[in-house]
Amino acid sequence: MHFWEVVFDGSIGSAFPLHSLSWRLQMKRLFCVFALLLLAPIYAISLNPSLNDDVLGLIVFKADIQDPNGKLVSWNEEDDTPCNWVGVKCNPRSNRVIELVLDDFSLSGRIRRGLLQLQFIQKLSLAKNNLTGSISLSLAQLENLRVIDLSENSLSGPIPGDFFQQCGSLRSISLANNKFSGQIPDSLSSCSTLAAINFSSNQFLGSLPPGIWSLLALRSLDLSNNLLDGEIPEGIEGLNNLRTINLGKNQFSGQIPDGIGGCLLLRSIDFSENSLSGDLPTSMQKLTLCTDLNLRKNSFVGEVPEWIGELKRLETLDLSENSFSGQVPTSIGQLQSLKVLNISMNAFTESLPESMINCKNLLALDISWNLLTGSLPSWVFELDLQKVLLSGNKVSGSMDSLFSSWMENLNQKLQVLDLSQNALSGEIPSAVGNFSGLLFLNLSRNSLIGNIPASIGESKALNILDLSENQLNGSIPSEIGGAVSLKELRLEKNSLAGNIPLSIENCSSLTSLILSQNNLTGQIPAAIAKLNYLQTADLSFNKLTGSLPKQLANLPGLISFNISHNQLEGDLPVGGFFNTISPSSVSGNPSLCGSVVNKTCRTVLPKPIVLNPNSSDSTPGTIPQNLGHKKIILSISALIAIGAAAVIVIGVIAITVLNLHVRASTSRSAAALTLSGGDDFSHSPTTDGNSGKLVMFSGDPDFSTGAHALLNKDCELGRGGFGAVYRTVLGDGRPVAIKKLTVSSLVKSQEDFEREVKKLGKIRHQNLVALEGYYWTSSLQLLIHEFVSGGSLYKHLHEGLGKNFLSWNERFNIILGTAKSLAYLHQMNIIHYNLKSSNILIDGSGEPKVSDFGLARLLPMLDRYVLSSKIQSALGYMAPEFACRTVKITEKCDVYGFGVLVLEVVTGKRPVEYMEDDVVVLCDMVRGALEEGRVEECVDRKLQGNFPAEEAIPVMKLGLICTSQVPSNRPDMGEVVNILELIRCPSEGQEELV
Structure with a gap:
């Protein structure tokens, strides 16, 4: 058992069982079940069989079932009747069980012979559980059983060939959403009373049983999402009561049988995702009651016949992903009940017929990926459409005229507008921001020019905006931050210039930001680091300058960040995604440095602060009052002179140190700053063994206002195994915590110490205290950390x-x-x-x-x-x-x-x-x-x-x-x-x- 199973199932080894009954109780129940099975004939003689047969059957059924939520706790073998048990319904006159409905009880286990005792049951429903195993018993032989629903379990294996030989009065059976396999038994055709069959979402294979069209009472047939193949057999016209047929998501081939037109009561036809071919049979025009026709993803050819307009009750017509050609038939305008029309991914030509203005109830129109030409007809904008998908055609015309006609009948219901990959031209009109309900706008891969309208920021509901691969210029408007619901922004392959607007931080839900291949300039704003959901960012092939914001390393979900081919400089952020960033994502920036680009930075860390060796106002062992704000550039001759004088200076300093040590007990000079722990640290290093070196990893802060705080015992924050921690304030007002290490005798050499500390200084994570610097002498080491105010x-x-x-x-x-x-x-x-x-x-x-x-x-x-x-x-x-x-x-x-x-x-x-x-x-x-x-x-x-x-x-x-x-x-x-x-x-x- 994996450890995470332990977390959720409640056991740790053998010490913590998830469910445990006492041994005696388990044995008692098993004995009762065994005795009931053996003594059933005796009970039948001595007791009222109308009661005990049902109790017996249900208790035996329960013995094979696991009930983790205790839903069957009311099932007590001591009861004379099960009529008050949960999920059980009895005939009030005979007290015999007529219904057993245990849907969504989280039951597991196998279905065994106990249910065969329920001789008067009419409805058996065990849907939405976790039942497993195969069905080895023929439930259909229960002569009063009318409804069987075993859907949404994990039942498997083939259906026994004799399962349906004695169907009794079975009217409805559902085995949907299980793992049944093998062929559908031929015996199914003997169930003459069947009105509903649902075997969908299993693994049935082979052809349809030859006698399936003999089920004259059949009203609903759903065999979708299986592995059935072969041709759909003839003879379907005999099903005069058929209302719904779904054979989608199988491997059927050949043509739709012409006899389908004889099923005059058909309301819904779904033959999608098969390998059907040929023309649509003319008999289908008789199906005037049909409301849903789905032939998606087949191999139908030819023109869509004009008789399609005879199916006047159609609400959904999906002919997508076929090989239909020619013009869209004008008779579609007769389908005034039509709500969804999807003819995408075919070979339709010319333009949409004007007659479609009569489709007043149309909500979704998908005509993408065809060969349509001309301009988009104005009626598209006069209907209350929610979705318009026109991508991948050859539609032309100006966006200005397109939207001007649309604005006359402003459609606030529009949610999706995809006009991508066409030949549209002109500017994007400002009116685009007036569609308050717009969620998706894709105008990519056209020939649009001009600026991105500032009104786009008024689209508060907009999730996806794609204006890529056009000829847009100008800058990205700062108003873009008003589109607060944006999740994806694509503006690549245009001629946009200017800076990336700081207002982008207002788009807090942004997951994808693609601005590549433009002419953007300026720095990458730190505001991007506030986009906590950002996963993909591509800023490549621009003219961006400056260094990368270090805060970018804190983005938790970042997967890709491409800044290649810009003019960026400095080192990359440390931590998070940037520890494993691909070299190709940073290439083409000559001034970037670091291991990723195989170029050494001038300094591993930004401008380390080293104490001025020429300062004379210091005492060994104390922090300097000044941290070298002034840079001193010395010639070679000056350095030689200083070196020659160093010997003399060392002697003077040594004597000074001894004098100060003697005076330490009586003198409290402001120049001698001593830690409460007893170790001194200098304002500037000397050249002897006690000389100090102070390095800060960020900036050039002044310790002069903070060093005195270390004199005060009250500034001590705490002590641990590695040393005491003090609080002080830098010259810029920023507090820091200083750890004085008390393991000096164990600390590595200065070289090793500095190497390890600098590695730790590069560690950055939102849940780690940042190391900001260090101070070194041979007898004293200080670590300078960020100060965290909330306590431990x-x-x-x-x-x-x-x-x-x-x-x-x-x-x-x-x-x-x-x-x-x-x-x-x-x-x-x-x-x-x-x-x-x-x-x-x-x-x-x-x-x-x-x-x-x-x-x-x-x-x-x-x-x-x-x-x-x-x-x-x-x-x-x-x-x-x-x-x-x-x-x-x-x-x-x-x-x-x-x-x-x-x-x-x-x-x-x-x-x-x-x-x-x-x-x-x-x-x-x-x-x-x-x-x-x-x-x-x-x-x-x-x-x-x-x-x-x-x-x-x-x-x-x-x-x-x-x-x-x-x-x-x-x-x-x-x-x-x-x-x-x-x-x-x-x-x-x-x-x-x-």
């Missing part, structure tokens, strides 16, 4: 931080965000090692940000005992393999810690809690509660029942799976993210997992 998760859970406790949605989002951050780290081959609630910070919007990731990489070797001694505060989160030298430490250690964290967030309890005379381990407590069926009691009492059990319980089970003692049994963090998303949105995939 630990304080929110256990110290009542803030007035309000965390709601369930907030807790779930914290769990999901943390999972995503770990999955990202593991993708970057980084193990956190120190995951715990105090290392998860909450920002102002409630998003979790994981800190302290990858710090173990700074140590010379990953010794688990050294490491564990440094992170003793993570007690309860540490995977058991830390205690065993022979077990490899992998990402599964983080998965274990994450599992503990999940249980901590849901329960509100610490991983290990010490009682007066006991120690409670959280994992063991929740696991025990799950075994005893009281896992809901573990949810934090602060939630007071305000949580969805269908989410909380699977989340706790997932936490237990992540804390498996065996690393290989724990899921990957990517799988954990998928499961959490399924728990939150089960409709997107839970059915496949159950």
Whole structure:
């Protein structure tokens, strides 16, 4: 059993069975069933058979069925009659079962012989369940049975050949949407009373039974979506009662039998998606009651006959994807009830007949992909059409005149307009924005000129706008941001110029943005990074300049981002999609750098700030007051002179250091800024072993206003296994958090330290605390992080931080965000090692940000005992393999810690809690509660029942799976993210997992 099945079916190994009855109860029921089967003749003599036969049959039927939702709990073998049981209906006079309707009960199992005891049943309906297996018994032999409905199950195998030999009074049978196979039995033709047959959506094969047209009572026949083949046999004209016939989605060949015109009561004909050919039989003109005619996707040829206009009740006419040719018959104008006309993908020529103005009820017109010419007739715009699809023809004319005639009869019902791939010319009129209900507008592949009208922004409902492959010029109007429902915007292959408008950020639902092959200039706006649903962006072959916004790396669903053949410069965003971006997507930008384009950037990170070695107002071991805002360019001779003087300077500095050390206890000079922890750090480096180096990864901030804060013990935010953290403020007013590492003796050499820190500095994820810089001396190392204002998760859970406790949605989002951050780290081959609630910070919007990731990489070797001694505060989160030298430490250690964290967030309890005379381990407590069926009691009492059990319980089970003692049994963090998303949105995939 896969671990995600455990989450949804409720079991973890053998310890947590999903459904369990006591052994005695199971044995009792099995004995009762067995006894009833053996003693049925005795009951028939000693008791009233009119009662016990039905009870017996239904109990035997129930014994073969699984009922996960307890819908059949009222079925009690102790009852004398089943007439009060759920789904059972009895004849009030005889108390015999006449109906059994168990639709959509989520039942599973097999249909066995118990139902044959119901001798007076008239209706049997088990539709929309999960029943499996084949049908080995002939239900049709029940002489009173009129209706059988087994549709929408998973029944399979062939239908027994004798299934229909004794049909009794069967009137309707539906086996639709199952997995039946083999041929339809010839015995079906013996059921002379059948009025409705539905065998659709199965795997039946072969030809139609030869006697099927002998079922004279037949009113409805649906054999669609099977594998039936051969020709449709003659003789259909005898079915005088036939109203509906659906043979679509099969492999029938040949012609429609001419006798079909004899079925005068036919209302609906569907022969779509077969291999039928030839002309339409003339007898079909007799079918004057027909409302729906679907011949889509066949091989019919020739002209559509004029007699089509005789079918005056037609509401739907679909002749698409055939080989019809010639002109569209003028008689279609007689079809005044017509609502849907689809003649697309044929070879119709000339133009649409003017007579179609009489089709007053027409709602959808699809004439795309034909050979139509001329201009589009004005009647198209005078009808209340909802859909007009005309793409792929040779229609010409000016868009101005087209819309002017349309504006005289403004159609606010229009939802879809596709005039693409024609020969339309002129400008797009501003009137296009007046169609308030328009969802889809495609004018691509024409010869349109001029500007994109600003009125397009008034189309608030517009989902898709495609104006590509025209000759449009001017700029993209800023009003485009008014089309707030846009999901797809295609403007490629035009002559558009100017900037990409910042207002594009208002189109928050945008998934596809295609602007390639234009003349766009300026920078790529950071506003694009706010399009959280964006999947595909193509800005290639333009004249865009500047660097890429770093925020683009935060787009969660990005699949493709093509910026090739522009004039962009600098390095690419770090993280997310851009870690795996294709080289072809960035080619043709000579000034872009990075590994993707195989060109080294001038600096790995933007302009690192290095302390000025010539500063004289510093004390070794302190942060500089100035961070080198002034650049000093020295000649070679000057450098030689400085080098020669360095020896003297070193001696002077050494003496100065000793003097300052002596004076430290009495002097509190503002020039000597000392950490509360006792380590000093300088304003500028010297050339001795204690010289400092400060590097910031973004910008050139001034620490002069923030360094003094480190003197104050009140600025300490907390202490952990790797060091203490302080808060300070940069000169630009931006707060940062500074971690003073307390593992200096274990830290790698300066070269290795800087290499590892710079790698960590490139990690960017919305749920990770960003590393913004570092400070190095041989005895002191500082890491500079972004400051997260909301406090730690630990304080929110256990110290009542803030007035309000965390709601369930907030807790779930914290769990999901943390999972995503770990999955990202593991993708970057980084193990956190120190995951715990105090290392998860909450920002102002409630998003979790994981800190302290990858710090173990700074140590010379990953010794688990050294490491564990440094992170003793993570007690309860540490995977058991830390205690065993022979077990490899992998990402599964983080998965274990994450599992503990999940249980901590849901329960509100610490991983290990010490009682007066006991120690409670959280994992063991929740696991025990799950075994005893009281896992809901573990949810934090602060939630007071305000949580969805269908989410909380699977989340706790997932936490237990992540804390498996065996690393290989724990899921990957990517799988954990998928499961959490399924728990939150089960409709997107839970059915496949159950």
